[in-house]
Amino acid sequence: MSALLEVNNLETWYGPIVAIQGVNIQVQSGRIVAVLGANGAGKTTLLNTIAGVIDPFKGEVKFSGQTVSRLDADEVCRRGLVLVPEGRQVFPFLSVQDNLAMGAYTRRDRDGVQRDLERIYSWFPRLKERMQQHAGLLSGGEQQMVAIGRAYMAKPQLLMLDEPSLGLSPLLTKEIFSIICRIRDETGTAILVVEQNAAIALSHADDGYIMELGRVVAADSCEVLSQKADVQASYLGGG
Numbered sequence: 001m002s003a004l005l006e007v008n009n010l011e012t013w014y015g016p017i018v019a020i021q022g023v024n025i026q027v028q029s030g031r032i033v034a035v036l037g038a039n040g041a042g043k044t045t046l047l048n049t050i051a052g053v054i055d056p057f058k059g060e061v062k063f064s065g066q067t068v069s070r071l072d073a074d075e076v077c078r079r080g081l082v083l084v085p086e087g088r089q090v091f092p093f094l095s096v097q098d099n100l101a102m103g104a105y106t107r108r109d110r111d112g113v114q115r116d117l118e119r120i121y122s123w124f125p126r127l128k129e130r131m132q133q134h135a136g137l138l139s140g141g142e143q144q145m146v147a148i149g150r151a152y153m154a155k156p157q158l159l160m161l162d163e164p165s166l167g168l169s170p171l172l173t174k175e176i177f178s179i180i181c182r183i184r185d186e187t188g189t190a191i192l193v194v195e196q197n198a199a200i201a202l203s204h205a206d207d208g209y210i211m212e213l214g215r216v217v218a219a220d221s222c223e224v225l226s227q228k229a230d231v232q233a234s235y236l237g238g239g
């Protein structure tokens with residue numbers, strides 16, 4: 001079976017600086033895939049290149065068998081590859097409800113939009129309670145929920161999340177990851193999540209990749225990765 005997402009030999013530069021090189025990644029339908037690595041390993045660059053925010057210098061991204069590298073970010077999104085960027089970036093002066101509606105701005109299926117809104121409120125009851133509040137007044141965790149909900153409103157086949165745990169308490173991080181699993185379980189959406197918190201990502205994702213200095217240095221099921229001595233020593237606080 002061919003993968004939903006195939007990243008082949010991807011290479012991205014910022015001016016004279018190479019950020020990722022020779023990166024190969026696959027995401028199968030309905031799987032949760034984690035990309036782990038320290039600060040500066042190239043994780044954000046990888047997601048931004050897949051999402052069409054940055055053009056690669058080399059390599060290709062294939063989604064559902066079609067090449068999407070070098071398409072504009074909004075076209076990539078329309079095709080079902082939707083990114084929740086690092087730092088959430090909600091619209092602070094719009095209500096929670098309007099932020100969610102913004103995610104559906106290209107959709108014409110009003111009944112489907114309404115159903116998806118209800119679905120998001122079932123995943124995040126706290127957002128339902130605060131639906132009329134300005135998103136900028138919410139806590140960091142709640143803003144992350146808005147960002148995930150808004151991305152879901154665009155009807156992703158693949159939802160990409162950049163560091164969803166950033167700045168969140170351990171308890172909220174766990175809650176966000178449980179909901180990521182629920183989204184996959186209830187809707188079949190595949191998820192590609194970039195994380196510095198390896199423990200939480202490895203315990204929730206199916207497959208994992210480890211990046212160091214712009215390259216993939218390990219790829220396996222999360223079960224196998226979490227048993228490896230070097231992964232434990234470098235990423236799981238073992239020794």
Ligand code: ATP
Binds near residue numbers: 014018043044045196
């Ligand atoms: P973080 O967790 O800090 O976001 P990361 O693993 O996501 O780290 P990237 O942000 O993708 O890593 O950065 C990869 C490399 O590219 C780093 O060496 C970084 O300094 C460099 N880099 C990232 N963004 C830019 C930019 N806009 N201009 C120049 N260099 C950049």
